[in-house]
Amino acid sequence: QITLKESGPTLVKPTQTLTLTCSFSGFSFTTSPMNVAWIRQPPGKALESLALIYWDDHKRYSPSLRNRLTITKDTSKNQVVLTMTNMDPVDTATYYCLYGPGGYWGQGTLVTVSS
Amino acid sequence: QAVVTQEPSVTVSPGGTVTLTCGSSTGTVTSSHYPYWYQQKPGQAPRTLIYDTDNKHSWTPARFSGSLLGGRAALTLSGAQPEDEAEYYCLLYYSGPRDLIFGGGTKLTVL
Numbered sequence: 402q403i404t405l406k407e408s409g410p411t412l413v414k415p416t417q418t419l420t421l422t423c424s425f426s427g428f429s430f431t432t433s434p435m436n437v438a439w440i441r442q443p444p445g446k447a448l449e450s451l452a453l454i455y456w457d458d459h460k461r462y463s464p465s466l467r468n469r470l471t472i473t474k475d476t477s478k479n480q481v482v483l484t485m486t487n488m489d490p491v492d493t494a495t496y497y498c499l500y501g502p503g504g505y506w507g508q509g510t511l512v513t514v515s516s
Numbered sequence: 517q518a519v520v521t522q523e524p525s526v527t528v529s530p531g532g533t534v535t536l537t538c539g540s541s542t543g544t545v546t547s548s549h550y551p552y553w554y555q556q557k558p559g560q561a562p563r564t565l566i567y568d569t570d571n572k573h574s575w576t577p578a579r580f581s582g583s584l585l586g587g588r589a590a591l592t593l594s595g596a597q598p599e600d601e602a603e604y605y606c607l608l609y610y611s612g613p614r615d616l617i618f619g620g621g622t623k624l625t626v627l
Contacts, residue, residue, distance in 0.1 A: 508561050
């Protein structure tokens, strides 16, 4: 059974760095075509792909957020970590992680950016 | 980066059949885009209905099916139920950059 769960702060201040962790079970991040993506959804808006990492450490980032995002994986801990720098109130959203093959979603975590 | 397009909104009558589509700015959508379809209801996380064009999960209602139609990926709902009212997103894989791109979503109303 494949499960994913997001964790991290629910409230961050403007200009701070957000670090989110996706903890997963039920698959091994060591073989093709394993990949995990971070997706966000501002209130009332559409899903937006932020970053994607593959089993071979290939990474993709949203072009508009590329300079603020870093995605890494820790296969020993079964985790994928997203960092987003210089947070702004417009970054308030529910953040999801998504296991690509078959499409398994975490429950999401709401992050609010406010002073 | 490619742009993935969906109908912004579609209405279907209860018991009716409707097809949602998903297109790519790069041209024809094929099985090599491994189209995914997700359903999201208000206040809930998305859930995957269809993966790799036409594969269903155990939780996917039988009335949903995926296909390729007229150069686009398609999600067909046969026998719409009130509980099918939701936002539907497609996702396409682009092999060159190994990228995954979402469509903007289709709001399906059952009325």
